[in-house]
Every structure is written in structure tokens, then in C-alpha cells.
Amino acid sequence: MTTLLLAEHDGKLLSEQTARTLAAAAKLGAPVHVLVAGAGVASIAEAASRLDGVAKVLVADDAAYAHQLAEPLSALLVSLAPNYDALLAPSTANGKSVMPRVAALLDVMQISDVIAIDGTTFQRPTYAGNAIETVTSSDPKLVVTVRGSAFKPVGEGAASAPVEAVAAAGDPVLSRFIKEELDAAERPELTSARIVVSGGRALGSKEKFEELILPLADKLGAAVGASRAAVDAGYAPNDWQVGQTGKMVAPDLYIAAGISGAIQHVAGISDSRVIVAINKDEEAPIFQLADYGLVGDIFTILPELKDKL
Amino acid sequence: MKVLVAVKRVVDYNVAVRVKQDGTGVELDNVKMSMNPFDEIAVEEAVRLKEAGKASEIVAVSVGPQKATETLRTALAMGADRAILVKTDAKVEPLAVAKLLKTVVAEEAPDLVILGKQAIDDDSNQTGQMLAALLGWSQGVFASKVETGEGMLTVTREVDGGLQTVELKLPAIVTADLRLNEPRYASLPNIMKAKKKPIAEKTPEDCGVDIAPRLTVLKTEAPKKRGGGVKLASVDELIEKLKTEAGVL
Numbered sequence: 001m002t003t004l005l006l007a008e009h010d011g012k013l014l015s016e017q018t019a020r021t022l023a024a025a026a027k028l029g030a031p032v033h034v035l036v037a038g039a040g041v042a043s044i045a046e047a048a049s050r051l052d053g054v055a056k057v058l059v060a061d062d063a064a065y066a067h068q069l070a071e072p073l074s075a076l077l078v079s080l081a082p083n084y085d086a087l088l089a090p091s092t093a094n095g096k097s098v099m100p101r102v103a104a105l106l107d108v109m110q111i112s113d114v115i116a117i118d119g120t121t122f123q124r125p126t127y128a129g130n131a132i133e134t135v136t137s138s139d140p141k142l143v144v145t146v147r148g149s150a151f152k153p154v155g156e157g158a159a160s161a162p163v164e165a166v167a168a169a170g171d172p173v174l175s176r177f178i179k180e181e182l183d184a185a186e187r188p189e190l191t192s193a194r195i196v197v198s199g200g201r202a203l204g205s206k207e208k209f210e211e212l213i214l215p216l217a218d219k220l221g222a223a224v225g226a227s228r229a230a231v232d233a234g235y236a237p238n239d240w241q242v243g244q245t246g247k248m249v250a251p252d253l254y255i256a257a258g259i260s261g262a263i264q265h266v267a268g269i270s271d272s273r274v275i276v277a278i279n280k281d282e283e284a285p286i287f288q289l290a291d292y293g294l295v296g297d298i299f300t301i302l303p304e305l306k307d308k309l
Numbered sequence: 310m311k312v313l314v315a316v317k318r319v320v321d322y323n324v325a326v327r328v329k330q331d332g333t334g335v336e337l338d339n340v341k342m343s344m345n346p347f348d349e350i351a352v353e354e355a356v357r358l359k360e361a362g363k364a365s366e367i368v369a370v371s372v373g374p375q376k377a378t379e380t381l382r383t384a385l386a387m388g389a390d391r392a393i394l395v396k397t398d399a400k401v402e403p404l405a406v407a408k409l410l411k412t413v414v415a416e417e418a419p420d421l422v423i424l425g426k427q428a429i430d431d432d433s434n435q436t437g438q439m440l441a442a443l444l445g446w447s448q449g450v451f452a453s454k455v456e457t458g459e460g461m462l463t464v465t466r467e468v469d470g471g472l473q474t475v476e477l478k479l480p481a482i483v484t485a486d487l488r489l490n491e492p493r494y495a496s497l498p499n500i501m502k503a504k505k506k507p508i509a510e511k512t513p514e515d516c517g518v519d520i521a522p523r524l525t526v527l528k529t530e531a532p533k534k535r536g537g538g539v540k541l542a543s544v545d546e547l548i549e550k551l552k553t554e555a556g557v558l
């Protein structure tokens with residue numbers, strides 16, 4: 001019984017999602033090996049080896065894995081699978097792209113976006129988090145993606161697990177990386193931030209979003225999120241979308257400004273410790289789950305809040 | 310280029326889904342059903358490819374009960390040319406759906422299959438990737454832009470931190486994200502025309518696919534409910550509460 005966990009990284013740094021997924025993996029009760037696949041990832045492997053509960057780190061250092069393309073990465077995971085009973089990855093864009101491919105190649109039904117593990121049973125949200133299913137699998141192996149925000153990251157120690165190189169599994173060359181346009185990471189990452197400030201359609205323009213939401217977030221050292229309506233309207237980039245089909249967050253403090261509280265948005269924030277809603281409509285559904293509500297105009301409240309903090 | 314689009318009949322996105330008292334699932338009686346919103350985006354993309362002269366034929370396919378023909382009619386009204394229903398009342402998991410779609414692909418030989426990135430009922434986000442794996446095809450999932458080229462596609466994907474652009478060798482699988490396009494509403498004349506477009510039917514047995522579920526759902530529960538909180542009178546009061554009562558500042 002051994003578990004293989006696919007590390008999440010951006011080619012430079014190990015993502016905290018890996019430590020969160022490790023906490024989930026620990027609940028399976030088997031030793032955990034972490035696979036770091038990429039090009040020039042020795043320092044990432046080293047960082048993974050220091051995480052609590054890692055028995056071994058496998059490194060597949062090859063140009064084919066430089067951009068985490070699903071076709072070569074799934075081939076690599078499948079080549080390693082015979083030695084493992086469970087394969088886990090965080091439910092990040094990478095994990096969600098690669099793991100179902102692995103599952104199908106192993107003839108396994110993946111368990112997606114798990115929020116709790118108890119021995120051999122798994123909890124996962126369905127219907128935008130309105131129904132939590134408890135499932136077990138009859139497959140000979142488990143392929144699981146883990147919702148990071150549901151697990152606390154494991155700690156880090158000095159003791160480092162052995163790091164072992166593994167052979168690349170060949171690249172089927174079905175797809176080719178062209179380019180990446182990533183935001184400069186000047187703020188905390190949404191899915192692991194302690195505070196998140198999100199803006200909705202009410203902001204009305206990209207300029208106002210930047211003028212009202214960003215300075216408040218920066219003063220709080222917070223990550224910035226947005227509703228789908230705000231993203232669709234171009235006020236905020238795609239990957240700031242919080243909700244059922246965007247990012248799941250669970251900060252200590254979530255501030256929703258000018259967001260109505262549609263089911264799809266709420267699905268992504270309901271595990272936050274404290275939710276603050278600012279909305280001019282006192283009937284807005286967001287007030288049904290907000291711990292603290294302010295009824296009023298964001299255009300006056302947000303600057304006041306920033307100045308008084 | 311021939312395009313296959315997969316569509317699923319799901320609970321409408323506006324419905325507040327309720328869990329059954331006995332924990333055996335969610336209330337589906339008398340609930341409004343619609344095409345999965347991501348699949349509407351997938352159909353729209355196929356129709357745009359056809360309108361741009363890039364796609365020659367669009368075949369819509371659904372796995373589901375007889376009523377899924379309504380979903381297929383919607384796809385036909387949006388601009389698909391014909392449809393295939395793989396009819397079953399059973400609950401079909403993504404792996405089995407991918408296997409069924411693989412048999413349809415074997416018969417139809419499309420150059421491109423477009424699916425929604427996730428169904429808003431089971432929220433699995435698996436079927437497209439699984440189909441790509443079973444076919445040994447390239448995949449461009451969570452697509453926000455698709456451009457066609459000679460024997461290939463350029464797909465821009467929504468990833469953590471921004472956008473990634475990849476080139477896919479055809480045949481390929483694409484799954485649609487929200488920003489790929491804004492789906493049209495079918496016009497009345499097109500809805501009428503869609504009634505005459507053919508829908509072929511087959512069963513999982515005809516496809517030779519075992520659809521027995523691999524996962525057992527032991528129970529289905531409502532999430533822990535958050536108690537609604539209090540409305541405050543001023544920004545000062547909010548800051549005070551966040552500092553002392555909540556201790557988050």
C-alpha cells in the first residue's frame with residue numbers, strides 16, 4: 001500500500017497545494033511518495049522532500065514535462081502506477097487536466113475534488129456544493145483529486161526524504177506548448193490566502209475594480225477574487241473567478257463587495273471562516289450567509305474601509 | 310472538418326437543489342432540466358466553426374434517458390445537423406460516458422470533439438480528458454479560445470495564474486470554459502427546423518460498453534448551513550467586530 005502524489009509547482013516553486021494534498025493523502029494511512037515532474041526541478045524536489053509525511057520524492061526531470069501538458073504527464077503517471085494503490089493530485093487546473101486522463105488509462109473512475117477522507121470513504125461536493133456525496137470505490141486503484149482549501153497544509157521539517165530520479169515515459173507529442181500569459185504574482189495566491197477581497201458586477205468597470213478593490217486588498221495583504229459577472233465583463237482576469245466553476249477559497253476573512261451571492265459564487269466561499277458582505281440591496285442572498293453585512297454603496301464604503309483600517 | 314459535440318441534460322442552473330430527507334440523493338421530481346451550460350458553449354463553438362466554413366458537419370450526442378432528446382433538440386436548434394442518443398435510464402459515470410463516446414467516435418470519425426468542461430450536477434470535470442485518453446488524442450481543456458489551422462488547433466486555456474496556449478494535433482478533444490463564447494438562443498424558425506432533423510438512438514448494449522458504476526454513493530447530505538449573521542450600521546462597527554469578535558484583523 002503506497003500512495004503517489006503529483007506535486008503542483010510552477011517550474012520554480014512548490015505550490016502550497018502540494019502540502020494541502022499531502023494532508024489528505026495522510027488520511028489514506030499509507031506511505032506517500034511525491035512525484036515532481038518538470039524541467040530543471042531539483043530545488044522543487046528538495047522542497048518537497050522536507051514536507052512532513054513524505055517517504056520518498058520521485059523526480060522526472062525532462063523537457064517534456066516543462067509545461068505540465070496532460071498527454072506526456074499522464075503517460076508518466078501511468079508508467080509509475082503499477083507500484084501504487086492510490087494516485088492523488090490537487091484539484092488545480094493541472095490536476096484536473098491530467099488526473100482524469102490517468103484514471104481512464106488505468107480504467108479507474110476518478111473521485112473528483114475530495115473534501116474529506118475517512119479510511120476508504122470520500123466526501124465530495126456535487127450540485128455546486130448543495131449536496132455532499134460520501135462515496136467508496138470498487139476499482140483496484142484510486143485516482144483522486146483533492147480540494148486544497150478543505151485541508152490544512154502539512155508542516156515542514158529539516159529531515160528530508162530521499163530523492164530518486166525516475167525515467168521519463170516518452171512524449172506522445174500530441175500537443176505543443178506555445179505560450180503562457182500569467183499575472184505577475186504580486187499578491188497572495190487565492191486558494192491559500194488568509195484574506196480575500198472579491199468584487200462583483202457592481203464595480204461597473206475595470207478602472208473602478210482596480211481603484212476600489214486592489215488598494216483595499218493590498219492594505220489587508222489579501223488575495224483578490226471576483227464573481228463570474230465581473231470576470232465576464234473584463235473587470236478582472238479569468239483566474240480570479242471564485243465559485244463552482246472557478247476557484248474554491250477558504251480564507252479566515254472573505255469580503256464580497258457588490259456581489260449578489262448566486263449559488264455558483266457561494267459554492268466557492270462557504271468554507272470561509274468569516275464572510276463580510278457589502279451590498280446596497282438588503283435582500284441580496286449574500287446576506288443569508290454573511291457573518292457581517294453592510295447595506296450600502298460600495299463606492300463610498302470601500303474607500304472608507306480602506307482609510308480606516 | 311467534422312465536429313462531434315457532447316451534451317448532457319442536467320438540473321437547470323437556476324434551481325436551488327435540495328437533498329432528499331432520507332439521504333439517498335437530491336430531489337429531481339418536477340425540477341426544471343436544461344442543457345448543461347458548458348455544453349451550450351461547446352455547441353455554440355461548433356456552430357461558429359461551421360458558420361466560418363471550418364466545420365462541415367456537426368453531430369450532437371447525448372448519453373441519458375429518453376428526455377435527453379429535448380437537450381439534443383436544443384443542440385439541433387442551435388445549429389447541429391443531426392444527433393445521436395445513447396439511451397439509458399441508469400446513472401452513468403464519466404468513465405462510462407467516455408467509453409460510450411469512444412464508440413460513437415469510432416463510427417462517426419470526427420476530427421474534433423467538443424465537450425463542456427464540467428457538468429453542473431456531478432461537478433466531476435472528467436469526461437473530455439477521459440475520452441482523449443481512451444482515444445489517444447490530444448486535449449485542450451478549459452478552452453477560452455480555439456483557432457483552426459492545417460491539421461491542428463490552437464487552444465488558449467484558462468489555467469491557474471492566467472492563460473496557456475497550446476497547439477493540438479488533430480484529431481483532438483476540446484472542453485469549453487465560460488469565456489469561450491456566449492451561446493445564442495435558438496430562433497423560432499430554427500427550433501421548427503430542428504424538429505425535422507434526425508436523432509438516431511442506440512443503447513449502451515449496442516455499443517458493447519459495460520456502464521456499471523465503479524463508485525458507490527453511501528449517502529448524500531446537505532452541506533453544513535452557515536448561520537446568517539448580523540447587519541452592521543457602519544464601517545467603524547465592522548472594523549471593531551472584525552478585530553475583537555471575529556479576531557481576523
Ligand SMILES: Cc1cc2nc3c(=O)[nH]c(=O)nc-3n(C[C@H](O)[C@H](O)[C@H](O)COP(=O)(O)OP(=O)(O)OC[C@H]3O[C@@H](n4cnc5c(N)ncnc54)[C@H](O)[C@@H]3O)c2cc1C
Pocket residue numbers: 199200201202226227228229230241242243244245246247257258259260261262263264265268278279280281284296297298299322346347429
Ligand atoms: C455554468 C455557470 C457557472 C457559473 N459559475 C460561477 C462561478 O464560478 N462564480 C461566480 O461568481 N458565478 C458563477 N456563475 C454566475 C452566477 O450565476 C451569477 O451570475 C454571478 O455570480 C453574479 O455575479 P455578481 O454577483 O457580481 O452580479 P449580480 O448578480 O448582478 O450582483 C451584483 C450585486 O451588486 C449589488 N450592487 C449594485 N450596485 C451596487 C453598489 N453601488 N453598491 C453595493 N452593491 C451594489 C446588487 O445589489 C447586486 O446584489 C455561473 C453561472 C453559470 C450558468
